[in-house]
Amino acid sequence: VAPTAEERKIVHGLFLNTLDTKTVSFRSRVLPPDSVWMEDSKLKGLEICHPQERNIFNRIFGGFLMRKAYELGWANACSFGGCRPSLVAVDDILFQKPVEIGSLLLLSSQVCYTEGKHIQVRVHSEVFDPLTRQHNTTNVFHFTFASDRDVPNIVPQSYGESMLYLDGKLCVHACARVLLSCDVYNSVPTGTCLTSPLCYFLFLLDQSL
Known part of the structure; x- marks a missing residue:
């Protein structure tokens, strides 16, 4: 979906804030204070999918x-x-x-938006076939976390990163609209957005980390 006029203004503003005023080139970019390039906020992992994790269909659970x-x-x-x-x-x-048993599961996590104490993280999951050298996306996950302190601003550099930034912004603001009224489970603190059993499962997992 193409960005709206308001979203284009946001992206343009982000771009202008990273221009080096000492030069006249659009290629010269500087990082604003208390900010991090989106490219530098990545974390990757690899999982070998063993048979112990299979479901009743002999696929990975x-x-x-x-x-x-x-x-x-x-x-x-x-x-x-x-x-x-x-x-x-x-x-x-x-x-x-x-995801088939024995697959090489590649996970790539990236902070795509921050606001105040909130951190929006996008995790891309894909399967790599070593025989064909092909990558196939299996899932895209979006998680919203809260820190106990204000976090640095995330700054995109490319157009693709700007689209991730806008998507993350929508996720955080959608979450904020329901935070004040959401108290699904008695064991969950008021203000925690857990609108499904899946969210509750991940909340319990979060408490164990």
């Missing part, structure tokens, strides 16, 4: 994929924010492709 994606996303938010973050929200998860 979806809960295993969610747990590994969450753990990498949490570690990314932890290293970025410099503290142990708390899980705030999980976006809908769509399984695009089943």
Whole structure:
């Protein structure tokens, strides 16, 4: 989906804030104070999918994929924010492709948006076939974490990163709209956005880390 006029203004403003006023070239970019390039906020992992993680269809259990994606996303938010973050929200998860036993599962986590104490993390999951050298996306996860302190601003450099930035901004603001009224489970602190059993499962996992 193409960005709206307001979103284009946001991207343009981000670009202008990174221009070096000492030069006249658009190629010269500088990082604003208290900011981090989006490219420098990545964390990657690899999982070998063993038969112990299979489901009744002899494919890798979806809960295993969610747990590994969450753990990498949490570690990314932890290293970025410099503290142990708390899980705030999980976006809908769509399984695009089943993962076969023995697959090489590549996980790539990236901080795509920050605001105040909130950190939006995107985890891309793909299967690599060493015989054909092909990569196939299986899932894209979106996690919202909260730090105990303000975190640096994330700054995109490319157009693709700017689209991730806008997507992350939408996720954080959508979460903020329901935070004040969401208290699904009595054991969950008021203000924690857990709108499904999946979110509750990940919340409990978060408490064990």
